[in-house]
Amino acid sequence: MDSFAYAAEFEPGDTPGVIVVSFPDVPEAITEGNGMADARLQAEEALGLALLSYPARGQPLPKPRAKGKRLSLVAVAPDVAAKLAVIEAFVSAGISKSELARRMQKDEKEVRRILDPKHATKLPAMVDALRALGKRLVIGVEAAA
Known part of the structure; x- marks a missing residue:
């Protein structure tokens, strides 16, 4: 993980x-x-x-x-961790953006925004992308240092 x-x-x-x-x-x-x-x-x-x-x-x-x-x-902050996880899973999958869009049943423009490191993406979209890439987001809580 x-x-x-x-x-x-x-x-x-x-x-x-x-x-x-x-x-x-x-x-x-x-x-x-x-x-x-x-x-x-x-x-x-x-x-x-x-x-x-x-x-x-x-x-x-x-x-x-x-x-x-x-x-x-x-x-990193949770939203950044989710974005990095999506990008890494996409690269590892070795598929095209259009294939990810097909799997997510989304427009390719939306997938490009999800994969853009500079674009703020809402958590549900990143969860959907990870699911389409065969991954899941796991959230944990621990004491602050």
Whole structure:
């Protein structure tokens, strides 16, 4: 099961109270926040934006490999995780957009929007797309760090 969570390093910035966040496996994702709570929110957003840039550039998502005592796991927002899951399932299926549209009984223009990393897509449409690709969306809840 893909969770789209990556290890992040939280370090003090040059300004007091500022926390700088970087991701060893996703070098494009770097941000900062005022205090730890803000840094975590900014990290989630930066990670999501960086990961969505990979399919937009025709590149596969990086594999989460980094581990260490100084690293904390950060997951993307649920809507970003669903979008990434749809895009990865579509690429893995090796089918055309028109074939996915046929399977979903939707217009191909709608499928193009669903697969567009920059287009906000409602959750039911992504669930339908995953179902048409032989996948299902599983939602979990865990304590916030």
